[in-house]
Amino acid sequence: MDALDELTYSVTLEDGSELPSWLSFDASTRSFSGTPSNGDVGTVNIKVVATDSFGETVSDTFTLEVESTNDIPTLESAIANQIATEDSAFNFTIPDNTFNDVDAEDELTYSVTLEDDSALPSWLSFNPETRT
Numbered sequence: 001m002d003a004l005d006e007l008t009y010s011v012t013l014e015d016g017s018e019l020p021s022w023l024s025f026d027a028s029t030r031s032f033s034g035t036p037s038n039g040d041v042g043t044v045n046i047k048v049v050a051t052d053s054f055g056e057t058v059s060d061t062f063t064l065e066v067e068s069t070n071d072i073p074t075l076e077s078a079i080a081n082q083i084a085t086e087d088s089a090f091n092f093t094i095p096d097n098t099f100n101d102v103d104a105e106d107e108l109t110y111s112v113t114l115e116d117d118s119a120l121p122s123w124l125s126f127n128p129e130t131r132t
Helices: none
Strands: 008-013 023-026 031-034 042-051 057-066
Touching: none
Parallel strands: none
Antiparallel strands: 008 042, 023 031, 042 057
8 A cells, every 4th residue: 555545444343244233433534433232242353444546455353342331220010009908917029020130140139118218117027038
């Protein structure tokens, strides 16, 4: 390539396929941008090709590592209102599908308070191990 040649740039994945849908490349500024999601965690091998005005090319490949971040748990299924009857034992277990955390390595722990964050009344207790 001649030092005076104007270069054009193109990118693909190392295997020649297109970039992931979350990643884009602006050839005029030679910059990448995008927002990967939790499902994109891992590595992406990107091939950059520079082509001169005579069609001569040179390429290089680099690895982009998408690191996992801690995603907050989400409410998947709202807890229905419950009814406790006077002078009768009350028992309720929070269903398995109530909350979800997309981070596979995270384990949810549970705690319960009143809506205003104050402690439960003395007649009501919660076991975080059994969610009861």
